[in-house]
Amino acid sequence: MKIIQQNSILIVDDTPTNLKVLFELLSESGFKVSIAKSGESALEKVQEALPDLILLDVMMPGIDGFETCRRLKADPRTKDIPVIFMTVLSEVLDKVKGLKLGAVDYITKPIEQEEVLARITVHLELRKAQLRLVQEEKMSALGQLVAGVAHEINNPVNFIYGNLSHAQRDVDDLLKLLHLYQAYTPEPIPEIQTYSEEIDLDFLESDLPQLIHSMQVGAERILEIVRSLKIFSRLDRTKSQPVNLHELIDSTLMLLSSRLRSKSQHSDFRRPDIEVVKEYGELPFVESNAGQLSQVFMNLLTNAIDAINEKFENGENIQTIQTAQTQDFIPRIIIRTEITPDQLNAVIRIKDNGIGMTEDVRQRMFEQFFTTKPVGQGTGLGLSITRQIVVVKHGGTLEVNSTRGEGSEFVITLPVKFEHD
Ligand SMILES: Nc1ncnc2c1ncn2[C@@H]1O[C@H](COP(=O)(O)OP(=O)(O)OP(=O)(O)O)[C@@H](O)[C@H]1O
Ligand SMILES: [Mg+2]
Numbered sequence: 500m501k502i503i504q505q506n507s508i509l510i511v512d513d514t515p516t517n518l519k520v521l522f523e524l525l526s527e528s529g530f531k532v533s534i535a536k537s538g539e540s541a542l543e544k545v546q547e548a549l550p551d552l553i554l555l556d557v558m559m560p561g562i563d564g565f566e567t568c569r570r571l572k573a574d575p576r577t578k579d580i581p582v583i584f585m586t587v588l589s590e591v592l593d594k595v596k597g598l599k600l601g602a603v604d605y606i607t608k609p610i611e612q613e614e615v616l617a618r619i620t621v622h623l624e625l626r627k628a629q630l631r632l633v634q635e636e637k638m639s640a641l642g643q644l645v646a647g648v649a650h651e652i653n654n655p656v657n658f659i660y661g662n663l664s665h666a667q668r669d670v671d672d673l674l675k676l677l678h679l680y681q682a683y684t685p686e687p688i689p690e691i692q693t694y695s696e697e698i699d700l701d702f703l704e705s706d707l708p709q710l711i712h713s714m715q716v717g718a719e720r721i722l723e724i725v726r727s728l729k730i731f732s733r734l735d736r737t738k739s740q741p742v743n744l745h746e747l748i749d750s751t752l753m754l755l756s757s758r759l760r761s762k763s764q765h766s767d768f769r770r771p772d773i774e775v776v777k778e779y780g781e782l783p784f785v786e787s788n789a790g791q792l793s794q795v796f797m798n799l800l801t802n803a804i805d806a807i808n809e810k811f812e813n814g815e816n817i818q819t820i821q822t823a824q825t826q827d828f829i830p831r832i833i834i835r836t837e838i839t840p841d842q843l844n845a846v847i848r849i850k851d852n853g854i855g856m857t858e859d860v861r862q863r864m865f866e867q868f869f870t871t872k873p874v875g876q877g878t879g880l881g882l883s884i885t886r887q888i889v890v891v892k893h894g895g896t897l898e899v900n901s902t903r904g905e906g907s908e909f910v911i912t913l914p915v916k917f918e919h920d
Pocket of ligand 2: 877
C-alpha cells in the first residue's frame with residue numbers, strides 16, 4: 500500500500516469563475532483540490548476528509564465566510580486547519596474580523612496567482628512546523644514519564660532482587676536442617692509422616708530452589724528493562740555528554756525485544772524471530788546527546804523491523820514472498836560499529852534484509868510526512884527527525900544503500916568530538 504502525502508486544499512466560493520481559476524491553478528501546482536459552493540456544504544465536506552488548508556470566500560449566500568470560519572474553529576476536529584479568507588472587501592475592519600475569528604491570512608480578489616501560491620505554501624509549512632513541534636514535545640514528555648516510571652520501579656525491584664539471594668540461602672539452610680532431622684530421627688513420627696505426604700515433601704524440596712531461581716531470573720529481567728528505559732529516556736535530554744553508543748543500541752534493542760520475536764497464529768502473518776547480529780568494534784565515548792541518539796536508533800530499528808515484516812506480509816511480487824517464506828530465510832538485522840582509521844568518526848551500520856526500497860521511496864524517504872505505511876501506523880516523521888538529529892545536531896552523516904526485495908542499510912557517521920550548541 501502506498502500513501503504519499505499530497506497537500507489537500509478545500510476551496511469554498513459561490514462564484515463559479517473563481518472556483519474554476521483557483522481549481523486549475525492549485526491542481527496544476529500539485530495540490531489535491533476539493534471544492535464547496537457554500538459554507539454549509541464546506542462544513543459537511545470537512546467531516547468526510549480533513550483538508551490541510553481551506554480557502555474561504557467571505558461573501559456567500561447562506562452562512563457567510565465569517566460564520567463558516569467560526570464554526571470550523573469551534574469544532575475540535577477542524578479547529579487547527581489553517582483558513583485563508585478571500586475577500587473583495589479591503590476595509591481594515593473586515594480583515595481584522597477574519598483574523599480575530601482565527602483565520603491565518605487573507606487574500607484579496609481578483610486573485611493574484613503568485614501571491615495565492617506563496618501564501619498557501621507559507622501556511623502549509625507553518626502548520627507542518629507546528630505539528631513537528633507538538634510531536635517533539637510529546638516525545639520529550641513521554642521520555643520524562645518513562646524515566647520517572649523506571650525510576651519508581653527500580654527501588655522495589657531491587658528490593659525483591661536483593662532479598663531473593665538471602666531467601667535462597669535461608670531455604671538451603673532450612674532444607675539442610677530438615678535433612679539432618681531426617682537422618683537423626685530413624686523412627687519417623689506418624690504425624691510428621693502424614694503431613695510430609697500431604698504436602699508432598701519430596702517434590703517441595705526439589706521445587707523450592709527452582710522456584711526461587713525463576714523468581715531471580717524474572718527480577719533480573721525487570722531490572723534489565725528498567726535499566727534500558729532509564730538509558731533510553733535520559734532526563735537530561737538536552738545535554739551533550741560522552742556517550743557509550745553500544746549501551747544505547749543495546750537498550751533500544753531490549754525495548755524492541757517483543758517486536759523482534761516471532762509472529763505466529765495471533766497475527767496477520769507468520770515469521771520467525773528476527774536474528775540480531777552485533778558486530779561491535781572498539782568505539783570511544785562519543786560526544787553526543789544520548790536522548791536524541793536513542794531516538795535515532797529507535798527510528799532506524801523500527802523501520803528495519805517494519806521492512807522485514809512487510810516482506811513476510813505482502814511482498815510486492817510473488818518472488819519476494821516466496822523467498823521470505825521459504826524455510827531457510829532468516830530475517831536478520833546486522834549492526835556493525837567501527838571507528839574510522841583517523842579515529843575521528845564513529846560509524847554505525849544498521850542493515851536489514853527486509854523489503855528494501857523502490858527508487859521512488861529512496862528519493863523521498865527523508866521528506867517530512869512521507870510514509871508508505873498504512874494510516875495510523877506511520878507518521879512519516881521518523882527519518883526526517885533522524886536526519887535532523889544526526890546531521891544538524893551532531894554534525895554527522897546519514898547514508899542509505901537499499902535494493903528492493905533485498906534489504907536496506909543505513910550508515911551513520913558521528914564525529915567523536917563535536918561542538919554542540
Ligand atoms: N529499513 C527500511 N527498509 C525499507 N523501507 C524503509 C526503511 N526505512 C524507511 N523506509 C521507507 O521510508 C519511509 C519513511 O520512513 P520514516 O521512518 O520517515 O516514516 P515511517 O516509518 O513511515 O513513519 P514513522 O514516522 O512512524 O517513523 C517508510 O514509510 C518506508 O517506506
Ligand atoms: Mg519510521
